[in-house]
Amino acid sequence: MKKQLFTVAATVGILFFSYSVQASAHELTYKVQAGDTLWKIATSNQITVQDLQSWNNLKSNTIRVGQEFSLIAPHSHYLSKSYVVQSGDSLWGIATKNGLTVDQLKSFNGLTSNVIHVGQVLKLTSEGDSKLTAPVVEKTLNAEALIAEGKKYVGVPYVWGGSTPKGFDCSGFLNYVYGKVGVSIPRTVETIWNATTPVSSPQKGDIVFFTTIKPGPSHAGIYIGDNKFLHASSSIGITITAMNDSYWKARYLGSKKVKLN
Structure with a gap:
């Protein structure tokens, strides 16, 4: 009986740990928490430590609490169809990050001005569901x-x-x-x-x-x-x-x- 209780507790602990270091789906970024390591963050988000270092220009395994990491490769990520406005965000910044123009972002959300507020949920496509779109095609500068x-x-x-x-x-x-x-x-x-x-x-x-x-x-x-x-x-x-x-x-x-x- 004790062995069964221990197994259940361990399983719950693993599930809780996995949840605690997984990135939110709409941002595809992760903010470092106390006790995190690159290995923990990479493993829980099904990527390699090497990818995590490469995508974030990391030269060592040293990280700090509050540091934010991208969990997607530059120019090849899948876009969520919604975004929750964070402090310091602007329409231009959100549009650029998600491969859109400001006019597209305003059109998808029926916006008549550039004013947005923290916590506001913005659609990133003309559809409203939460599935992921096709990957963004990288453009090249002439x-x-x-x-x-x-x-x-x-x-x-x-x-x-x-x-x-x-x-x-x-x-x-x-x-x-x-x-x-x-x-x-x-x-x-x-x-x-x-x-x-x-x-x-x-x-x-x-x-x-x-x-x-x-x-x-x-x-x-x-x-x-x-x-x-x-x-x-x-x-x-x-x-x-x-x-x-x-x-x-x-x-x-x-x-x-x-x-x-």
Whole structure:
């Protein structure tokens, strides 16, 4: 009898443990709890530790309470058909994360403005059930077309707040040029930084970031290859500059890849 009770208790304990480390279905992310290990999180969510490390750019097995992990491979995940709004969310961020446009997201939910509130459940398709959709097809950036578009504006003057060929600031230039090749990005350097994916070294079409007027990202340009970037210089306007230029090299923060819808 004692053996049976122990077996039942152990089984319940296993079920409880499995539940406690499994991610919520609508987010496909997991927040680290006290006592978690990468092995526990990976096993309970039916993925490998190697995948978990790869998808989250982890260099070791060290994790901390409150840290959030993606449980899906970039650009190949299955989308839930609903999403619960979290603190700090925006329609743009939710749409981008789920391979949608803001207009699609508003249409699916009958929204007439961009106002959302924490706890609100948003549909991610035109259907209302909770099944998973087909996998998102990864889009690729036409870097050569992007660079060719950007080079058209070399010599255009710098204008604070400018986002047209009459004059650009650095983020206005990026927003305009990426938009011309069908890629939507945020308007300010800081929000572009937060919405893009780090890369170890830049490839053509990636964005390179610098710190200038304040700590953190405050200037950015398009990497065009040959260790050069295209950007809106406050003193020159739209120009091409070497990455090893003494001024910019000392202020380089890193490179990031734009997430494509």
